[in-house]
Amino acid sequence: MSEHNPFPDEGNTGHIWDDNIRELANPVPNWWMMAFYASIAFVIGYVVIYPSIPLATSHTKGVTGWTAIGEYKAAIAEVEAIRKPFEDKIAAKTAQEILADEELSAYVEASGKVIFGDNCAACHGNGGAGNVGFPVLADDDWLYGGTIGQIQTTITNGRKGMMPAHAATLSADEISTLASYVVGLSEGKVDEKGKALFQGKACFACHGMDAKGMAALGSANLTDGIWRFNEADILASATRTITHGVNAAGDDETRNAEMPSFKDKLSEADIKKMAVYVYKFGGGK
Ligand code: HEC
Ligand code: HEC
Missing domain, CATH: 1.10.760.10 (Cytochrome c-like domain)
Structure with missing residues (x-):
């Protein structure tokens, strides 16, 4: 750093290195300062409105009382309110009656995908297309019968086909x-x-x-x-x-070859839905 300032009129800070590298004292650009103040205003506004500052055992709540989980729950409640009339009817009707009711069976067809995906598709494939060792559900070839009642019984109780080995009894x-x-x-x-x-x-x-x-x-x-x-x-x-x-x-x-029982894994209403859903793959009879 030099003691003597060789560039006296350019408004530098007097910090000069290697004879000519110096630090200038220019003000920060206006746009930058405005953005800086705006961000402070934003933080204050945010803290007032939303939950934000962590405290020892809780946090500031904000004047609106908004929470992400609250918004999520409200959205779920909204969906459930739309579903409720359908779900109530499904609970009250038999699988046969659900199938016969055009509106309800369309609802099951649309909403059953998730239950099928979570519980059945790992074995039976998407859309019941079948897998090696697991029967196709989308055709009209049935081991245990393809009436809505038979399909419902299969899902409720499970199935286990039995055929003896013949290695010892036949040449x-x-x-x-x-x-x-x-x-x-x-x-x-x-x-x-x-x-x-x-x-x-x-x-x-x-x-x-x-x-x-x-x-x-x-x-x-x-x-x-x-x-x-x-x-x-x-x-x-x-x-x-x-x-x-x-x-x-x-x-x-x-x-x-064992089809597991879903009696204890799915509600009765969900089993009815799955029976209708599988039937509607097109192979039901
Ligand atoms: C762990 C694998 C597995 C899962 C999960 C599974 N299944 Fe099965 N499913 C089978 C097997 C294996 C059979 C054939 C049983 C046999 O051959 O005796 C079968 C048979 C069936 C049948 C009878 C097919 C016929 O031709 O008569 C239906 C209907 C059926 N499953 C529906 C479902 C539904 C609906 C779900 C979900 C709720 C489901 N399965 C979940 C393995 C599974
Ligand atoms: C106790 C009853 C029983 C007897 C006896 C029996 N089967 Fe089976 N068989 C079955 C069942 C049940 C299945 C289907 C199993 C399943 O999918 O879960 C089957 C499946 C088969 C299959 C496979 C079909 C396919 O789609 O892949 C063949 C082949 C077969 N049996 C031939 C025979 C022959 C030949 C005999 C006589 C030696 C015989 N079975 C005796 C019950 C029997």
Whole structure:
């Protein structure tokens, strides 16, 4: 810093380095000062109006009493007020009646998406499109029946199809014949040897003489070309199902297939909604 000011008339502060680098004493620009005062005014206004300054155990509330959580709750209350007449009707009606009521079923179709997304889509896919090992809900092929009542029962109580493993009771040849037979059925072929085996080995007891399945047991229709279990190719999948069964105790390779019960997870009204929602995927009958 220099003792002697070589630039006396330019209004510098007298701080000069390296002979000519100096600090000037220019005033802050007006626009900057205005913004500065405006921001002070803003803070004062904000503190008066809104909750802001933290105190030891609470905070200043502001004259309006506004809170973010209050605004959120008011918005929820508003939505609930709109929903209430619908929800009241849903609680009072059966799933059949909800389905028959055009306005209510449209409401369920629009509002059921969230419940389905939270509870069902992880297994059944978005829009009930199905996943490997989890049945499609959007088609008209049903294990347990597609009436609104049957769908409601499925969701309420859950379902667990049972088919015994046949690894110990059938020879590899017999299993192969049966697998070809059932795959052939869906292609319109009838192999007499397979048919005799199917009826002789009591497959018919669960799947029916015509192999079309029984809704009470959830025994899949084997003639429609829609395969509940189909990972690699249909023949290999059918072979595995026949060999290891479905939910067969004591067989490590058995197919696990359990629809959980929603009795304790969803309210009765939500279960009715889900029955209507699934029905309205288009496959209900
Ligand atoms: C943990 C996986 C899982 C979840 C979550 C789940 N499901 Fe299922 N669901 C299954 C399985 C597996 C089956 C087939 C059961 C069988 O094969 O015996 C099934 C079967 C069904 C069926 C019967 C299909 C038919 O063809 O008859 C309906 C209807 C159904 N689920 C609806 C729902 C709805 C609605 C929800 C949500 C509230 C839901 N599921 C949640 C696994 C699940
Ligand atoms: C105790 C009843 C029962 C018996 C006996 C039975 N099944 Fe099944 N079967 C089922 C059920 C239930 C399912 C569907 C399971 C599910 O999806 O949860 C099934 C599924 C199948 C499937 C898979 C269908 C698909 O869509 O992927 C095939 C193939 C099959 N059975 C063939 C047979 C053959 C062949 C026999 C005779 C050796 C037989 N089943 C005996 C109950 C039975």
